[in-house]
Amino acid sequence: MKKKFFALMMAMVMALGLAACGGNDTSTTDDGGSDSTESTGTAFKIGVIGPMTGGAAIYGTCVANSAQIAVDEINALGGDIQFELLAPADDVNDAETSVNAYNNLMDQGMQILVGTVTTQPGLSVFPLTNDDRVFTITPSASGDDCIENNDTVFQICFTDSNQGSRSAQYINEHFPDAKIGIIYKNDEQYSIGIRNNFVAEAETRGMDIVYEGTFAEANQTDFNVQLTAAQSAGADLLFLPIYYTPASAILTQANAMGYAPTFFGVDGMDGILTADNFDASLAEGVYLLTPFSADAEDELTQNFVSKYQEAYGEIPNQFGADAYDAIYTLYQAIQAAGVTADMATEDICDALIEVMPTISVTGLTSAGSEMTWDENGAVSKDPTAVIIENGTYVTP
Amino acid sequence: MRSYLKNMKTITKVDYATYLGVILAFIVVTICQSQGLVNRSVSGMLVPICCYVCMSISLNLTVGILGELSLGHAGFMSVGAFSGIIASMSLQSSISSELGRMVIALVVGAVFAAIVGFIVGIPVLRLRGDYLAIVTLAFGEIIKDLINCLLVGWDENGLHIALNVDGTKSMSTLGLSENGIEIIKGAQGATGNDRIATFTMGFVLVMITLIVVLNLVRSRTGRAIMAIRDNRIAAESVGINVTKYKLIAFVTSAALAGSAGALFGLNYSNVTAIQFDFNTSILVLVYVVLGGLGNIWGSIIATVILYVLPEALRQFSDYRMLVYAIVLILVMLATNNPQVRALLGRVIPKRKGAALDE
Known part of the structure; x- marks a missing residue:
């Protein structure tokens, strides 16, 4: 019996120890935000919702980190506009949790939402921000339905329909004779949305789609059936409108069976170089449509990437860049609208909605x-496609 | 009055205490809400908590009272949620009262889930052994895949339904008229739903579930069901129709889960089939097991605590699910610890102790 009590006590101590770790973690990030904000007294309270744990955590953490960098930069300018970033709220890429996360942020006095990171949770949260009149700018929730009927929501990324048709356009221009195979995830709106628009655009352009294969959340580890079918259908370009985790499995298994078509991904493919248990050399020669390349030469990118690496020891992905842009967009919009942090959330929202179509x-x-x-x-901006060479993104 | 209380059976007292507890909790929360003492996090969780309480009470009927393992309870929730949403959205123009639509949606959800439960139950409940667990596990997955390719729209000509099995159909194949509503869009689930669920309705649903389950369990039928659980052969020998009583329990459980699902669906503007996956079934099973098999008020308390816990642990950021797991283990250790139980027995007068052992 004593043993059992001892075990119980140990578990309790461990839990407390962990709690202390967690506590420290958040308090350091909080300090980073509030140190610089205290100088002016009032700051816009910004909340971030995204998957900080679970399968899509790579996106959420990158968004939260990058938003922090942008907020720190703006606060360091010392102008009238100061931001306070609330501790990022985890939604595990789940709609129900995302609504809870949103309510939690509202309790903390959030005035502007930067999120959600992914589409599915967004579809549940955005109608709430619309009702509450909370200005929302999403870095990467690309679903077409995210912005429809929600006038408070603005996107930094392309909509899914845009990505699909732009990919078809790019492939048609650069690989005019390609026999195209598509493998997509038929229980995820992101994947289906891009695939539908890709196919529609490909049909009007008379492109040759020889194979279409599907998979679902439950069987996203084995792609031998789809790859064999694509190979026997003669596909020499595989379009993969999916996230990087299944994509890494496809690349590995295609390599194992000696099938080497050109792979073409969209923004979900971003992150493949840092995927777990994946030999990054297999991603050589993969094309992806992404608006951001960490190796770009311009000063803005260099500054962001070096700061990110310094603080977090990783190379940021496109989602992070979207979040960084989201904060700066917010900054410009606030400047243009002339709103201040002590105004009511609804008034800030209405003023920002007013100016968003006018700023660039x-x-x-x-x-x-x-x-x-x-x-x-x-959003309207130029898309770019990159190719992976020597472990980095290169503009072809 | 006092003699009446004294003569009442312990079990009946526990039942009345359960009703009373739920009613008291509702009154306290409502008063706090009207005084503005409840923050958004809590008020946002009230409806889902009611849904999950109904889910765990109804699953307790199958697992605790009937003694059959069901691993697909979320499947019934899913059937209820989507049929309820279809009902509520397609009646939008004809019934203006939100309460009316909500009630109809809950009834429709319960009916559809009951029909599905009947179909699943008929072949399986004739068998002995763990077949129900296997079949309900498969059922949950099948429902998920079916709804993933289900397209439903509504216009003035009525409902338009298509099953998009080969990925070639889209919402446009339904041929909706201009003012038609797209209700379920395959894998995207139901988007743009009216959020009409209220806490009061959630409370009413919990009360209905409680009344149905407790009265069923304390009735002649309930005693037959428990007899089958305790000894099937003995039950058969006294002339109990095993399949019939098993079906009664299972279908009731499915219907209650269906109405809980309908309420859940009406609380969110976007509901997808993937939300009701195997993990959700297991989550509800965890609520039931930690609350105590066959112990209804235990299920209620376990559900409320375990649903609120991950949200209450938000300050632990990334470690929150880790802490949640540790808490689960501690609860299990503590509730099974004879010393803690003895302590509980001493603190709480005898009748509560009897309920614990039930």
Whole structure:
């Protein structure tokens, strides 16, 4: 019996120890935010919602880190506009948890939401921000339905429909004779949305789609059936509108069976070089449509990447760049609208909605062009495709 | 009055205490809400908590009272959620009262889930052994895949339904008229739903679930069900129709899960089939097991605590699920510890102790 009590006590001590770790973790990030904000007294309270744990954590953490970098930069300028970044709220890429995370942030007095990071949770959260009149700028929730009927929501990334048709356009221009195979995930809106628009655009352009294969969340580890079918259908270009985890399995298994088509991904492919248990050399020669390349020469990118590496020891992905741009877009919009942090959340929201279609922002993800928004909340900017060479993104 | 209380059986007292506890909790929360003492995090969780309480009470009927393991309870929730949403959205123009639509949606959800539960139950409950666990596990996955390719829209000509099995159909194949509503869009699930669920409705649903389950368990039928659980052969020997009573329990459980699902669906503007996966079934099973098999008020308390816990642990940021797991283990150790139970027995008068052992 004593043993059992001892075990119980040990577990309790361990839990407390962990709690202390967690506590420290958040308090350091909080300090980073509040140190610089205390100088002016009032700061806009910004909340971030995204997957900080779970399968899509790589996106959420990168968004939170990058937003922190941008906020620190802006606060360091010492202007009238100061930001306070609330501790990022984890939604585990789940709609129900995301709503809880949103309510939690609202309790903390959030005035502006930067999120959600992924589409599915966004579809549940955005109608709430619309009702509450909380201005929302999403770095990477690309679903078309995210902005529809929600006038408070603006996107930094392309919508899914845009990505699909732009990919088809790029492939048609650069690989005119390609026999195209598509493997997509048929229980995820992101994947289906891009695939549908890709196929629609490909049909109008008369492109040759020889194979379409699907998979679902439950069987995203074995792709031998789809790859064999694609190979026997003669596909020499595989379009993969999916996230990097299944994509890494596809690359590995295609390599094992000696099938080497050209792989073409979209923004979900971003992150493949840092995927777990994946030999990054297999990603050589993969094309992906992404607005951000960490190896770009321009000063803005260099500054962001070096700061990120210094603080977090990793190379940021496109989601982080989107979040960085989101904060700067917010900064410009606030400047243009002339709102202050002591105004009511609804008034800030209405003023910002007013100015969003009028501003233009040059950022990390705009490939040198300017980002502008329509009234619906969709962004317009130049897309770029990159190819992976020697473990980095290179513009072909 | 006092003699009446004295003559009452312990079990009946526990039942009345359960009703009373739920009603008291509702009154306290409502008063706090009207005084502005409840923050958004808590008020946002009220409806899902009610849904999960109904889920765990109804699963307790299958697992604790009937003694059959069900691993697909979220499947019934899913059926209820989507049929409820279809009902509520397609009646939008004809019934303006939100309460009316909500009630209809809950009834529709319960009916559909009951029908599905009946179909699943008929072949399986004739068998002996763990077949129900296997079949319900498969059922949960099948429902998920079916709804993933289900397209439903509504216009003035009625409902339009298509099953997009080969990935060639889209919402446009439904041929909706201009003012039609797209209700379920395959894998994207149901988006743009009216959020009409209320806490009061959640409370009513919990009460209905409690009344149904407790009265069923304390009735002649309930005694037959428990007899089958304790000794099937003995039950058969006294002339109990095993399949019939098993079906009664299982279908009731499915129907209650269906209405809980419908309420859940009406609380979110976007619901997808993947949300009701195997993990959700297991989550509800964890609520039931930690609350105590066959112990209804235990299920309620375990559900409330375990649903709120991950949110209450938000300050631990990345470690929150780790802490959650440790808490689960501690609860299990503590509730099974004879000394703790003895302590509980001493603190709480005898009748509560009897309920613990039930």
